Amino acid sequence: MNHIYQISLSLRSRWTPITNATCQVLFSTLEFTGSLEVLDLSGNPLSYCAVQSLCRTLRCPGCQLRILWLVNCGLTSSHCEDLASVLSASSSLTELDLQLNDLGDHGVRQLCKGLRNPACKLRILWLDLSPLSDPVIMELRALQAENPQLLISSTWKPCVMIPTKNPEGKGMGNRVTSFKQQRPQSDHKHMEPQATEDDFWGPTGPVATEVIDREKNLYRVQFPGAGYYHCPNIGLCFVVTREATIEIGFCAWSQHLDKTPLQESHMVAGPLFDIKAEQGAVAAVFLPHFVDLREGQVDTSWFRVAHFQEHGVVLEVPARVEQCYTVLENPSFSPIGVLLRIMSAVGHLIPITSVTLIYYYLNLQDVTLHLYLIPNAEAIQKAIDEQEMRFQFVRIHKPPPVDSLYIGSRYIVSASKNLEIIPKELELCYRSPRESQLFSEIYVGHMDSEIKLKITDKKTGNLKWEALLNPGDLRPAQPMIPAVHKDAPALLHFVDQHREQLVARVTSVDPLLDKLHGLVLSEEEYEEVRAETTTQKKMRKLFSSSRSWTRACKEQVYRALKETHPHLIMELLEQSGGVSVGS
Structure with a gap:
């Protein structure tokens, strides 16, 4: 008992x-x-x-x-x-x-x-x-x-060397351990925080990621304790030994690889990250790659992790290679990413996993589609999602290609109807998340029946992907969405989408604060915002606490803005196609 x-x-x-x-x-x-x-x-x-x-x-x-x-x-x-x-x-x-x-x-x-x-x-x-x-x-x-x-x-339990201490706190050397046996202990009952699309997921649930500079794709995350943390939107995974703060950025391979002879002998196999972390805090990092290992054409010994440092580039042999990740144990950080040696026997025909992304414009009377064919890299998908969202395009989720595709190969986009497709030919290539991605624009017009889209290999004519689009896949966005399940992914709320414009153009902050007092802002927060000297500083101070706002809080802010600045809100709504995603 x-x-x-x-x-x-x-x-x-x-x-x-x-x-x-x-x-x-x-x-x-x-x-x-x-x-x-x-x-x-x-x-x-x-x-x-x-x-x-x-x-x-x-x-x-x-x-x-x-x-x-x-x-x-x-x-x-x-x-x-x-x-x-x-x-x-x-x-x-x-x-x-x-x-x-x-x-x-x-x-x-x-x-x-x-x-x-x-x-x-x-x-x-x-x-x-x-x-x-x-x-x-x-x-x-x-x-x-x-x-x-x-x-x-598959298994994430890396056997890594972790410094240990005796009860007096003195070092006792290193020991090999499995992180599955190092479970963080807590005396507090878990409270489920509200997750966002950029969060890392760890032993106690989502961990918020701070956006330092969205245009430059710079992020910061503070892990609360030892364990495994994964961000689906970026594709990175970390195993940390203790509480740690990590900064993550993206680099363009062309800025680094083109200065070395490696571009002739190696192929880019994943994003190039610029990671900054405290010494010894990270026991292992899982760097994403998109090479398809299932075909048996690629030997994992061909994988290298490139470290771009002041004195040049260093190639490191990874601890192991999995289907989607290359794993480094006890890593050091500089701009790093996964490369694959190009073997003469194989040439450039390296099988990769890929995804197709389809977006449609919110105006249902005149449907336009954007179709992307890209390597399966979450960071690229995230960058495309954000770019398309800025122009009010919404993603339609369809399965990825079944077979492996090849970097550098060309593929033909076609449709079951006589649609205007520009361009009809796409090259499968890797581009940094900060670079513009290639896509085909498909003009449909009024969509009153289903459409089948196809991608075929230009050289062989083999069908590589097809998807059926029904008029039901294109749902008009309502001016307000009454409820969203707390675990469901959602479009950016109006106050997040127009944050920059609201900070710059709201002219009267005090009446806005009065409406939020007690509903969104505590007495202390209310006084802190009012204490700022200029309107823009007050708005920035107000938005500094927006990370902790629930969707219900954001809806209160939206309603208060509509009452205090109706003309500004109407103008921003018109700019975004009349769409406001509420609580």
Whole structure:
């Protein structure tokens, strides 16, 4: 009975059940023990009845479990239907580890059904990807493309050298450890913060990313403690040993690579990052790459990480290479990115994973599409999303190409109807997120029936991608959106979208503050804003706290602005096509 008392008193626990009976006692306890948030059952064989009992408990409203590790528990595809029901049931679960289990293609497809349910809150799913077939891998890739906040990956447990200390605080050298065993302890119940698209996801949920300069793609993030953190929008992952502040920027490969002979012998395989971090704080960094390893054409020994330093460029051999990431352990930082040696036997025909992005203009009476074909790099997708949003284009989510494509190859864009497409030919190439990306503009006009878009290889004529667009895919944006689920991604709110204009053009701040006092601003915040000497300084001070505003708070700000500055708000609405995304 000691284990049960431990569970009732602790926020985290590892349980070692022996029989089905003890499992049922534990799982029934979870239903009433709201303080338990992390449970590790790894290494314990679970029967079908035990899994059923566990899933029944996880579906109960009283269960607050967020993280569940079921590594090497003897699970098979027969268990996945019950696990999928948990994902579909709006449970509190945000991280699930199912590695070292024989789930098979059928089992993973069952999980995908649960992951696609709008009620699913899962943010991290650990799976063994290598045993899965190509179609199932593609289904998982499509799932991640549909939900950028979801990470599906294989093992992240890097064995890294971590300095240790004795009880007196003196160093005791290094030891090899797994971060899965270094779980941050907390005496406070987890409070779910409101996430944004730029956030990192870590052991306790989302961690806010501060935008230093959006035009230059400069960000800062402060991780609250040791653990693994992943940003779906940037594609970076960090394993940190302690609380750490990290700055992240993007560089253009052309500014660095063109000055070296490497451009003749190596191919760009991912974004070039400029990362700044405290010495020793980062145990491992996962740098994204878009080379497709599944084809068997690429040897992982060809991968290098380029460090551009004052005295020149240094090529580092990574600790390991995964399907989407190149991993450095105990890294040093300067502008760094992934390169691939070009072998003469292979030439430049390196298979890569790619994505197609489709955007349409909000004016439904005269439909124009933008179609991009790019390497599968989240940083590029994010840059394109932001660029298209500025011109009021909205993204339509469609699956990526099924087969590998090749950098430097040319592809033909066509449609089932006689549409005007300019240009009809696209070259698949890598461009930095800060550079303009190539796309085809497709003029549709009035869309009253479905359209099939196709991309074919110019050289072979083989079909590489197709998608069906229905009139229902183009939904008019309403002037106000009454409600958005807290976990659903959303368009930028009006006050975020027009922040710069509001700071520059609001002429009377005090009446605005009076309307926000008590609703959005505390007494202290109200006085701090009023104390500023100029109108623009007051507005900047007001917006300095906007990171903590909920969408309901932003809606209050929007309404107050409409009442105090109606002509300005009307002008900004007209500039943005009459669209205001509210709470």
